[in-house]
């Protein structure tokens with residue numbers, strides 16, 4: 656059975672789209688059952704509706720506490736048949752910390768994509784912070800979510816060269832292109848039962864050492880992307 660997924664978004668949802676596209680292409684054995692947001696105008700919700708996927712959105716400010724908002728999301732996700740053990744939750748630009756109660760409902764089954772090479776530049780402006788710092792290598796990370804921001808065990812990372820004076824937007828755009836490769840790849844591994852967490856380390860069964868990208872998108876990805884997930888030339 657395809658792994659049932661819930662996806663949480665607060666914005667454009669391009670990472671959600673990248674996962675949906677790879678599901679359609681037959682590269683991920685999963686099904687997005689519901690997309691949730693704390694922002695009614697999140698474009699990610701439109702992407703879901705367009706594909707007939709159920710959506711739920713409520714401003715978190717309507718709830719008496721962070722716990723109450725998360726408890727409602729746990730209920731909605733459960734109502735769509737996404738349970739601990741068989742399903743998973745993807746954060747795709749969801750701009751809120753999850754409570755321990757939420758994480759306990761889906762142990763080792765919540766993934767996040769972050770636009771920086773963790774543990775460098777956690778937080779809301781990862782790519783911009785890396786650009787401002789003047790790093791020569793930037794990138795993105797997919798990690799399991801724990802109670803600390805952008806902190807859980809790392810599944811896959813991709814690095815891109817950063818140009819001095821390039822500007823945050825240009826760097827973020829190149830990073831986003833790679834996010835759209837590594838997030839679907841990580842989800843495919845999760846759905847296929849190929850990920851095992853051992854402390855801070857994530858074992859990816861049958862994975863290969865890091866690979867380099869192509870001339871249009873120079874990058875270093877570790878573990879290697881598999882066919883179907885490589886950047887377009």
Ligand code: GRF
Pocket residue numbers: 664665666667668669670671699747748749768769770831834
């Ligand atoms: C991405 O850069 C992601 O890494 C970060 O938020 C952004 C979301 O973009 N967590 P989108 O909504 O998926 O287009």
